[in-house]
Amino acid sequence: MIRRTLVVAGLVLLGIVLLGPELAPHSATAPVAPPYSPPGTGGIFGTDHLGRDVLSRVLHGGRPLLLTSLVSAFAGAGLGAAIGLVTALARRRWVEPVLMRPLDTLAAVPPILVSLLVLTAVPNRAGLILAVAVASIPLSARVARAAAEQVRGRAHVEAAIARGERWTWLLGREVLPLVAGPLAADLGVRFVTAVYLVAAAGFLGLSTSDSDWGLLIVEALPGAALQPWALLVPVAGIAILAVAANRTAERLT
Amino acid sequence: GTSAPASAPVAGAGTSAARRGGVLRAVFTGGGAGESLDPYAGGSPIDFVRHDVLFDSLFTLDNAEVVPGLALAAEPAPDGRSFVLRLREGVRWHDGSTFTAQDVAYSFRYMNAPERAYPSQLGSFVDSAAVRVRDPLTLEVPTKQALGDPALFLAAFPAKMVKDGATSFTAATAVGTGAYRVTAFEAGREARLARFDGYWGGAAPADELVLLSLTDPQAKVNTVLTGQSDFAGDIPFTTAKTGVANADLEIRTAGENNRTAFGFVLNPALKPFDDPRVRKAVRLAIDRQALVDTILLGYGSVGNDLLCAGAKYFAAKEPLARDLDKARGLVREAGAEGAEVTIRTAEYEIGYNASTQLLAEQLKAIGLVVKPQIVGPAEFFRPEAVAAAHGVSFSSGAVPLAVMYGRLTGFPGLAFPDERLKTAFGTAIASTDEGVRAQAWAEVQDVMFDRGNTIVWGQADVLSLARKSVAGITVRDQAKYPYLGKAGLA
Amino acid sequence: MSLVRISGLRLSAGDHEILDGVDLTIAEGEAVALAGPSGAGKTSLALAVLGHQRPGVRRTAGTVEITGPVGYLGQDPGSLLNPYARVASILRTAAGRRVPREFVDTLLDRVALPASLARRYPHQLSGGQQQRVALAVALARSPRLLVLDEPTTALDLLAKAEVLAEIRRLREDGVALLWITHDLATVREQVDRVVMLDGGRVSGPETAMKGPFLAKFARKGPFLARAGAQTEVLRAEKLTAGYRGNPVLTDVGLSISPGECLAVLGVSGAGKSTLARCLAGLHRPTSGTVTLHDGPLAPDVRDRATTEKAAIALVAQNPAEALHPRQTVRTALTRPMRLLRGVKSRAEQDARVAELLEAVGLDSTMDKRLPGELSGGQRQRVALARALAAEPEVLICDEVTSALDTETQTEVLNLLNGLRAELGLAVVLITHDAAVAVSTSDRLLVLHAGRSVLTAPTAELAEAGADPDRVIARLLTDPSRTEQGASLV
């Protein structure tokens, strides 16, 4: 019963986020009222520092945020997990150092520098996705390898090897289902980190879109005392998304 | 969330006079580890404030007028190619020794040496290597181009005097002639300065001045709100709008003559802004009042597209009235409808990126598609990038016209190529006759107002947050870097 | 006064009943053996006595009353002990209160372990020692009832003897026992009564037990005779292998012909499983060769041809890990068919799955179950069926019958014997069970500390009718082990 309501609420939320740009009463960029108008006088949640409708900006920004974060979380955690699994299952001894040492080195470069570099080379949303993905690959790979190593020596994996299963089956059907728990948890954390890195990139002047929620937070911060809603609404949005994403990830395992 | 402003900003430096004694703690935007006690090494606001009380210039500005500092007079030769500098007598360094012409000659060499992190731009005008000491209080200074009013240049460009032979500027070794001497310093954190009782301009009121360095605007405000400091320079408009609910504190403005110009410079070398009609159309199309109300939250006034409001010679023309029909017509005539233009901007002042976004919205109405190109402050002035953009956001304090137009003429992408402007500018710099200079500056600004490439949509108040008892804060150069040599507690 | 009083207990999982109205009372000091075919519900009942159910199992009716502290010893001792604590700490934790130093020593002494083991970690103990430490844990709270779930299946004869001796001592101390076993022959003298469970019901008195194992499954000679005539199918020469430089196998050789059964014996840790893994290509020997029909085999199974992969099948030792927990029985059985025998059609797969399940004594409706929904013995048989699905020429069985009751064990061994006779399947049988080894094999290979100390025809070593336990114990007892193995049967 409660579960059903939760699922429905989640779907409604997803719908709002994805259809947001169509639902928004105003454009994301046009001023509609004096800056920092409180809720009521200028839209449900008031207006931001340029007099733009907070509700409309939140509605416009949800889709880019969700897609950016999801894509980069999947790319980062997915690639990381793939590398980790391959390393754990590889038969050749050189695979481990060849794949993992460079990743460890990459892990040692502060993510902020990685983001700066990638965004310099690719100064758009794709760059942001790449930056977040690159920043999460090393840790995801470690998590995946550690999890897969527990499973690698199990008799059913050896049986599958002995009957000549392809590596896709070995990874996808023998090992993955057993490490899906930690990987899903990792994916959930990656998603939140992605949202957060996107926001942080905005904080450092590296934002890549008009109105994704990270940018809204960054923009609303100086005027938070004047118009708290402009800050609280996107923060709440991100929090809800994060919780929902993690619940989903846990469900899937 | 419903905090009504406790009070509108008050003007000035505090109601009462500063009394002698006490410790004044003031916080300014810092430059982190890059800060320095060397007046030619640090480039952040707190560096300027600190340098101003530790070191003196030969001349300073006071209400846009040049007043004598360590020098009493700079007398140009008739052709303007050199000047004679007469120094003040009886000035002492913090270490007790006497200030002489040797110090000045050394300072000229020091400030322009290529290994300086921030060499003085005075080097473009003064031939520092050829400075000659006539006697302990007189020097002869050759110039690289004719200067009609050398004192103005000595006041407007950084030209702090350091002691002959000084190479090291640590808390123990930095020696100036200013109202305060340094007792402790850590870059990016704080400087502790003690009153210099032998100051030639009269001893400062406060016993000690503590300059605190922070980079986050809200953090600066918080120090005053929580009693960690007495004065925060250059605070965000939002803080003023929110107001402070503390009867001991007040928000101050530096006044009408000390505002910061907010605007854009259009690139006259690129389409569509190579066409004066399009430049004019932009100036006709922008909603100045909306920008002032939104970006400045009303703290300021509309601008008339000319830089240096508040400086001497500034032409206080009436801003162009908004006329969208006419603007659209001009754009159509120029065949620039639907043109895509990139405006490069960085948040080196709060509100720059926002003003560019708002500009983009406003210019939609006349068929120009503006793409804000938001970058970090460190890369903003990369020459190739500026030259490739159709415009940049731009800001300036009430600096002398010679400084501002001098800067603009040298920069690809910002310089405005116009014969009449060039001639008038040359005369304005070189003429030794005050009347001729005034005439020439008027002409420079006529050209700029008629067809120029600068847009100044607003003049922003410079706000600060202060304990009510803080008194005696004055402006010499720019209001963002006030002079604290006469400041103290009432 | 009774310690346990269970009445009308019903347990169900999904749509089927596991226990169907079971009544059981155990009086103070009484020892009850719980036996019955694999899948009868023995483990489920034992756990119910402890007030516990495995995931997926629900109690639908009945009452369980227990008085006094209960000790419990599960099936696989290796995985029960806390790997992060030393033996002393494990035992003190188990006591649940502050105990004097001597407590640990006394407890170890009770399970016939030297006090010097107290400072070791579980992984530093042999399988037999681990099982005895686990028993000590169960004893730490001085239980008045001890629940034992097949406590000796993983043990070689010597370790088994030690554990049995300790259980006998406990009996003498008046501890009540609920003892799950499929080895009634051993247990019978040590218990007061035997409860037989079948299909979730108590199936009547002990009379249901069949006669002695050997009588029913007396050694027959024909395989041996025939085997000698055939050419060999698999040969290993001078196999040397180890883990991270620790040698485990040294210069071991073997050969086996179609239809032949070679039993590999040795105490725990002797290297039997390692040998099996080398043959199957799952462990790379440091030197030595394996040949199939005179063709050399690659040391790594991944480098072997499909026909070579199909020719050798391994049933691994650990039944808990042998099956993928998320794959149904059907998937487990059809994969080898597809990959190694090219059976792609669903209908044919279904037919073969049913056939295989039936052959190992399982209901063909079990194909949709996940391993977690099977009993220990059922899992072991699915693993065997999976190996047979590849239709191998050589079957290597690492303890395939350890979790099976005598009845089922007999069925499985009959199946193997039938395949040997009809199809010429060669079987390498690794086992701790002396009776099985003696009754089924044609030849014996005895490993000691990684070296092959003896290979000989079974008939030469054990005359028909001799007690297999004694025969094997003699083979395993090496001079170097006599001081430890003092309490032999």
Add this chain to the structure above:
Amino acid sequence: MTGLARKLVTRLGMLVALSILVFAGVDLLPGDPVTSRLGISATPEQAAALRARLGLDRPLPVRYADWASGLFGGNLGTSVSGRPVTELLSDRVGNSALLAGLAVLLLAPLSLGLGLWAAWRRGRAVDKTISAGSLLLVSVPEFVAAGGLVLLFAVTLRWFPAVSLLPAGASPLAYPEVLVLPVASLVLAGSAYAVRVIRGAAAQTLAGPQAEFLRLNGVRWPVLARRLVVPAVLPVAVQVWLVTGVALVGGAVLVEKVFGYPGIGELLVSSVQTGDLPVVQAVVLVLGALMLLALLLADFAVVLLTPRLRTGGAR
């Protein structure tokens, strides 16, 4: 022993690779010390002169070789401002390490406690609350959380200073009150991941045969946690704590900015903004080396905390 030697050699190689990566990477950053320094008032000659003085006109490999040879002598280069980078870094590395260290010291028991509690009560309200709470925390950007803490505890309640102002040359250790809010912000930001990992590992252990065996033999929760669950999660928890700690040393940029805390992150940001490449390179290298060290320590910690590995394989 050879294993250890090989490990150290690999790490050394990684350090070299890291230094190349850092040097080249930073060089590619958009900020340019020359233009950011000279602003719009510089002539091309002035710019060229400054470029030459800073040695930026030489090819990248030459500059790297120069820099790397300096590293061996403990010389991290010279800041664009002319001061040795080592001098700029020394205090700040300590300050940041102090901040991060304190944060980890608080975060470790906190995350362990919460993670174990959630695992013990898995599937129940407590578990869901802790999971959701940690996710909420991690999804509120740290600078927003820090701002909230300042508003509540400094501006409104006046319990702690809003900004970490320190007298010149003083160590934060002498002024513990300035550490409270920054450390609290970092703990809030950093504990969520640890809580989730620990909860996962603990839940797995609790579902395993060892936990079942102990439970069925009458061992109750606190003892079970102390004897089995904690030792089982520690190897992975220590990894997470170490890595989080290093990440906090360099990743506290925004928190340091909000509090004006004189740390390495603040130095990094201000140097990026002024295009002070030698400082950026040094900071990033130091952070990277710390991370490599942490990963190495984490590897050792796993061995140390896992008896099977510590005592050298099976029997």
